[in-house]
Amino acid sequence: MIFLGWRRLLHFCGRTSFRKDFKQKQRDCLVWRCCHGRTSGRPLDPELRMFLEENTEIIDTGSLTPEIKLRLLTPNCRFWHDKAALWPYGEPYWAMYWPGGQGLSRYLLDNPKVVQRKKVLELGSGCGATAIAAALSGASHVVANDTDPVAAAAIVLNCELNNVDPFPVLTENLIGTDIGKWDLIVLGDMFYNEELADSLSEWLKKCVQDHGTEVLIGDPGRPYFVTHQIQRKLHKVSEYVLPESSPEENNGSTKTFIWNYQP
Numbered sequence: 001m002i003f004l005g006w007r008r009l010l011h012f013c014g015r016t017s018f019r020k021d022f023k024q025k026q027r028d029c030l031v032w033r034c035c036h037g038r039t040s041g042r043p044l045d046p047e048l049r050m051f052l053e054e055n056t057e058i059i060d061t062g063s064l065t066p067e068i069k070l071r072l073l074t075p076n077c078r079f080w081h082d083k084a085a086l087w088p089y090g091e092p093y094w095a096m097y098w099p100g101g102q103g104l105s106r107y108l109l110d111n112p113k114v115v116q117r118k119k120v121l122e123l124g125s126g127c128g129a130t131a132i133a134a135a136l137s138g139a140s141h142v143v144a145n146d147t148d149p150v151a152a153a154a155i156v157l158n159c160e161l162n163n164v165d166p167f168p169v170l171t172e173n174l175i176g177t178d179i180g181k182w183d184l185i186v187l188g189d190m191f192y193n194e195e196l197a198d199s200l201s202e203w204l205k206k207c208v209q210d211h212g213t214e215v216l217i218g219d220p221g222r223p224y225f226v227t228h229q230i231q232r233k234l235h236k237v238s239e240y241v242l243p244e245s246s247p248e249e250n251n252g253s254t255k256t257f258i259w260n261y262q263p
């Protein structure tokens with residue numbers, strides 16, 4: 001399978017799940033030993049930095065937030081065309097800027113008051129764009145969380161690209177745990193399978209009810225999101241028309257939506 005095929009699969013990500021060997025591959029790879037836990041305060045492994053710099057392209061076009069530069073996997077990258085089996089790490093979900101994250105980032109950049117002087121957590125950060133948007137918009141404290149340690153490394157590189165002081169990136173699975181008081185949790189394109197949709201909605205409910213945390217969700221209408229019972233507790237905050245290239249890459253979605261979860 002080539003990455004182009006892999007990307008198409010992801011367009012249907014409401015019907016797919018991470019590969020079963022994902023965790024095993026992560027354990028085997030270099031980054032797992034170097035970055036597991038948190039990146040904050042630790043230098044990035046030089047070998048991993050070189051790998052990511054050589055195998056991604058810096059992009060600031062084709063998304064809703066041209067003011068944020070990102071290292072992504074594009075047709076100009078070797079692994080776009082190469083066999084996925086040659087990719088030495090877990091599936092690079094971080095190497096795409098998903099429509100849910102794009103909409104959320106746009107919303108935070110256009111409405112800085114939503115994050116100003118606030119403690120903001122981005123769950124399932126991927127490339128880290130939404131956490132970067134929160135930092136650029138004046139959040140007092142930003143933390144990104146992604147269980148893929150390579151995503152954590154990519155986020156550090158993307159902070160550098162945007163002259164944002166690197167914020168902590170946690171790689172533990174926070175879902176189901178008590179994370180204490182946060183002003184705002186943001187999450188983009190995270191409702192891509194039933195199990196995740198269920199555990200996320202339960203956990204977010206507790207965060208809101210126990211700590212008064214605000215929750216903003218970005219989603220282009222993934223099947224497991226639009227059919228989930230969480231819909232009854234959502235209030236639409238904004239919507240954006242996706243850039244022209246997006247529908248082809250995102251299962252035909254032409255728009256992305258921002259929702260406030262009020263359980």
Ligand SMILES: C[S@@+](CC[C@H](N)C(=O)[O-])C[C@H]1O[C@@H](n2cnc3c(N)ncnc32)[C@H](O)[C@@H]1O
Nearest residue numbers: 093097098100101124125126146147148188189
């Ligand atoms: C579809 S991507 C969305 C990335 C980003 N939010 C965006 O919109 O561009 C989902 C991301 O969630 C991460 N992820 C999956 N399960 C997770 C979990 N339990 N906790 C934190 N991150 C998780 C994946 O590694 C992946 O980077």
